[in-house]
Amino acid sequence: MPTKVPYRAVFLSDVHLGSSASRADDAADFLKHIETPTLYLLGDIIDMWRLRSRWHWPEPHNRFVRRVLKMVKHGTRVLFIPGNHDDPAREYVGLAFGGVEIVREAVHQTADGRRLLVVHGDEADAVVRHSRFLSMLGGVAYEKLVLANHWTNRIRRSMGLRPWSLSMAIKSKVKRACKFVACFEETLATAAAERGLDGVICGHIHKAEARTTTSPHAPRVEYYNCGDWVESCTALVEHDDGTMRVLQGRTFVEQFADEPADETTAPPRPLSPPTPTRP
Numbered sequence: 001m002p003t004k005v006p007y008r009a010v011f012l013s014d015v016h017l018g019s020s021a022s023r024a025d026d027a028a029d030f031l032k033h034i035e036t037p038t039l040y041l042l043g044d045i046i047d048m049w050r051l052r053s054r055w056h057w058p059e060p061h062n063r064f065v066r067r068v069l070k071m072v073k074h075g076t077r078v079l080f081i082p083g084n085h086d087d088p089a090r091e092y093v094g095l096a097f098g099g100v101e102i103v104r105e106a107v108h109q110t111a112d113g114r115r116l117l118v119v120h121g122d123e124a125d126a127v128v129r130h131s132r133f134l135s136m137l138g139g140v141a142y143e144k145l146v147l148a149n150h151w152t153n154r155i156r157r158s159m160g161l162r163p164w165s166l167s168m169a170i171k172s173k174v175k176r177a178c179k180f181v182a183c184f185e186e187t188l189a190t191a192a193a194e195r196g197l198d199g200v201i202c203g204h205i206h207k208a209e210a211r212t213t214t215s216p217h218a219p220r221v222e223y224y225n226c227g228d229w230v231e232s233c234t235a236l237v238e239h240d241d242g243t244m245r246v247l248q249g250r251t252f253v254e255q256f257a258d259e260p261a262d263e264t265t266a267p268p269r270p271l272s273p274p275t276p277t278r279p
């Protein structure tokens, strides 16, 4: 019997099953070593956008699903809040599949009485909310831009002009991304504050966080983001006293390293680099 660490609640999001970038195996390993009365799956668990264009479902993705269902069987209440990548599931809000309850959002009460809004977070992402098409175009457009930059510079050089630097363009893109993250956090914290709640727990932007916001719009509102299982492999846990903490999944699992492997052995990772997944 593997050792399990008990938590009062566990939150994870953005596993992106169905995408080659998903670290489903790491996520399943993590679930194997925790026990909790309540598990929140905060959206983008299944990447239906990706599956629609190409079917990809290796064994570790099943392993993750089996882990979740096993937890249900052992008495864990599992709440699934669909995200933008698994938005077809939003049509099934109010229903349960295999004991997994599908809800639009939730309010989690911590051991010390704080009430936290639990959402995926794409509600705060204006680009995604107003035009999913535009955001899909964004990824393709970026790849095209890299290619176009090469040819643009060849032409510019042949005309005696200085090459146009893509790295400069990327830097400004990064600057805008920083602003976006701050804006995203503030939007959600404000939404929680407006509803008289103490904070928010979300995913979506693949950036784990646990902090108290200090913006004038949302003074002293807690902002938690459980990160993702595409790159960072992080989860958010609540301890028995109500303390919330971001856990790095792989570091967490390493403490159980000498235990026997799971019922299924994972095939080796593909050698080709996985396709990046956007929030």
Ligand SMILES: [Mn+2]
Binding pocket: 043, 044, 083, 084, 085, 120, 122, 203, 204, 205, 279
């Ligand atoms: Mn998302």
